Amino acid sequence: MSSHYREVLSGLGEDVGREGLVDTPTRAVKALKYLTRGYAMDLDEIVNNALFSSDNDEMVLLKDVELYSLCEHHVLPVIGKAHVAYLPNGRVIGLSKIARIVDMFAARLQIQENMTRQIAEALMDVTGARGVGVVVEARHMCMTMRGIEKQHSSMTTSVMLGAFREDPRTREEFLDLIRR
Template sequence: MSNLTSFDNEEQDGYIKIDQYNEQSVKQVASYYPAILKSLGEDPEREGLIKTPERVAKALHFLTHGYDIDAANVLRSAMFEEEYSQMVVVKDIEVYSLCEHHMLPFFGKAHIAYIPDGRIVGLSKIPRVVDAFARRLQVQERLTNQIRDCIQETLNPAGVAIVMECKHMCMAMRGVQKQNSVTTTSAFTGAFENDVTRSEFLRLITASLA
């Protein structure tokens, strides 16, 4: 059963976000939190915490709603025949995810390129693929590979490249407590395994158009 029914956007005099959840799942997750709060030394019955279990349950469902998204279908919904064979780069894609080891956030940017081989994809679908995999319990290394593989296997381009740069709260808030550290991961297929092509991609994602 899906934990998340839908996250719909509706525009009426501006931007309104409508969140809908599987109420049974929300209640189940929320039911554990009074005991957790109590074990941490808190009073789950005090005013500020009465609704916290439900809020946390809804937040967790939102932060992990990628489990309900088929990333390949996202791409297939906007694939077009086009004889364009140069590099397509989408950079500075915001990434928000949860580390599966401590369930603390990690966040940053992804830079993605592909070289079409007869088909292109609607540009908005690439960030949506990022979200589909990021909104799960993750490690950055797996997340990088999943995005690369989904684009390569679904679109079948001449090559895919991805570089991801993220800050991890499990390093900044606990453990080693290094607030300024950034983790970079990369993955390449096809034409991007060539040094020249890969270097061009890296130059483009670090260049400023200003």
């Protein structure tokens, strides 16, 4: 991969032998591997049996989980936050595991719409929840740094599963809580 980065830099007209760029291809590969580490992650390993019996059947919400991703169309940064809620069905998941699930899917090349769905479906699968709601708000550098260059634009996606989809009151409670 380093040799390909070297070719790209050379193709831009850069002198890949100059001091500031000599090690850039190696650093760029290391950075890209880190930013796409989600491919090497496994949902079961992330959850690591951190599911606990609970009589709670009320909404559990984790707000403002920051996320960093790369869009699959331009490999440019997507920076935002996720709000994730679920209705337990006899067990709850360790709080940090929700953030780790967000990180796993964010650290892949993809579109925000798919990432939002993947987070929701993964949480539903591992918890057996009665419902899951996920809202992702993000700024796409492919919109702000290039192309149309709309500096203050952001994108919001949502996925509602189970009770969050079927019961308007549950959905509204979730959306009201994330607005606070």
